[in-house]
Amino acid sequence: MTVATTDPGPDWSETLLRRGAGVPDNPRISICILVLERAQLALNCLDALRRPGACPPGTEVVVVANGTPADQVVSLAARDDVVLVVNHANLGFGGGCNQAASVARASLLVFLNDDSTVEVGCIDALIRASSEDPTIGAVGARILSADGTLQEAGSVVWNDGSVTHVGEGLPSGSDALRTQRNVDYASANGLLVTRRAWDSVGGFDGRYFPAYFEDVDLCLALAAQGFRIRYEPQARIVHRGSQSTSIVYREFLLTKNQQKLVEKWGRELDRFDPPPPKDSGRAFDAAMLRAIKRADGTTPARFATPGASVGAPLPPVPPDPPGEAADLHAEYLAYLERRVVENGRRITMLETYLSGLWGVRLRRWIGGRLHRLRS
Numbered sequence: 001m002t003v004a005t006t007d008p009g010p011d012w013s014e015t016l017l018r019r020g021a022g023v024p025d026n027p028r029i030s031i032c033i034l035v036l037e038r039a040q041l042a043l044n045c046l047d048a049l050r051r052p053g054a055c056p057p058g059t060e061v062v063v064v065a066n067g068t069p070a071d072q073v074v075s076l077a078a079r080d081d082v083v084l085v086v087n088h089a090n091l092g093f094g095g096g097c098n099q100a101a102s103v104a105r106a107s108l109l110v111f112l113n114d115d116s117t118v119e120v121g122c123i124d125a126l127i128r129a130s131s132e133d134p135t136i137g138a139v140g141a142r143i144l145s146a147d148g149t150l151q152e153a154g155s156v157v158w159n160d161g162s163v164t165h166v167g168e169g170l171p172s173g174s175d176a177l178r179t180q181r182n183v184d185y186a187s188a189n190g191l192l193v194t195r196r197a198w199d200s201v202g203g204f205d206g207r208y209f210p211a212y213f214e215d216v217d218l219c220l221a222l223a224a225q226g227f228r229i230r231y232e233p234q235a236r237i238v239h240r241g242s243q244s245t246s247i248v249y250r251e252f253l254l255t256k257n258q259q260k261l262v263e264k265w266g267r268e269l270d271r272f273d274p275p276p277p278k279d280s281g282r283a284f285d286a287a288m289l290r291a292i293k294r295a296d297g298t299t300p301a302r303f304a305t306p307g308a309s310v311g312a313p314l315p316p317v318p319p320d321p322p323g324e325a326a327d328l329h330a331e332y333l334a335y336l337e338r339r340v341v342e343n344g345r346r347i348t349m350l351e352t353y354l355s356g357l358w359g360v361r362l363r364r365w366i367g368g369r370l371h372r373l374r375s
């Protein structure tokens with residue numbers, strides 16, 4: 001990694017680290033933000049962080065341009081109040097966050113999506129919650145959509161590795177889920193992790209490249225080390241969503257990385273409840289309530305440290321992101337081909353069914369007509 005003390009110019013072919021003159025020398029807290037393609041999202045996020053009361057004094061902001069186009073990096077380089085890391089290749093969400101944490105200087109880390117806006121008092125609320133008990137390793141925020149509906153108030157993990165965001169879809173202004181509690185996991189958007197807890201697990205596991213389920217894995221790893229995951233309702237962020245990932249590609253990554261989570265954690269997932277059918281109404285609500293109560297009442301001593309059966313963690317940053325990306329692209333193409341074949345089979349079955357159905361109806365109609373003509 002090279003360090004530039006002057007303007008780096010237009011050549012971003014090497015990873016570069018640059019500390020702005022406005023970055024505090026001894027920060028109390030470090031906020032880590034990744035940028036992929038659109039720098040304006042991060043600039044809006046940074047502007048919100050600089051509002052009066054949004055961040056406590058001594059806040060360091062680390063921005064990682066993760067394979068970001070050169071023309072987008074220019075606007076980020078103009079900010080003198082951030083630590084800027086520029087990568088030629090996309091290291092993925094976990095790899096980029098690990099890189100941000102490695103250059104951050106504070107004892108508290110906050111991971112924040114570039115398409116999110118912290119409300120005034122959010123960061124202070126996260127800090128207060130993290131200081132209440134030394135067993136608290138991470139604190140998650142109350143995540144809202146742009147229209148005020150609730151996206152997440154902590155999350156539940158099920159024994160098949162799937163997850164459900166608590167309170168997702170509740171209307172704007174809802175008073176539900178306003179109480180601080182322990183949770184299975186909290187998304188890595190507005191997530192505070194203490195340096196002590198972070199170092200104990202080695203950060204995000206790089207096997208979830210490029211994204212999804214690395215935050216679930218992190219929270220499982222923290223719990224395995226005896227740390228609690230806390231939901232703090234007073235820490236509010238608005239997540240707009242850049243929608244840069246297609247629905248199909250997102251489904252592919254979710255399916256792929258959920259399986260990786262199951263392969264890594266194995267029997268450790270047995271302590272969670274089976275997932276209820278989402279359309280089961282009251283049964284789903286009852287299962288969610290049981291899971292929420294279980295997570296809130298869990299003590300750190302319940303969690304066993306993962307052994308060899310769980311699987312050894314891979315390096316936190318993929319050693320060859322371009323090669324990893326090529327392999328992922330090949331897997332995605334195979335996934336799309338399978339979906340095309342499966343959809344073709346469904347269409348054939350539907351056509352056969354409709355053909356038979358209309359054949360029966362046509363025969364009945366003709367029979368009825370002949371009967372009326374004969375009579």
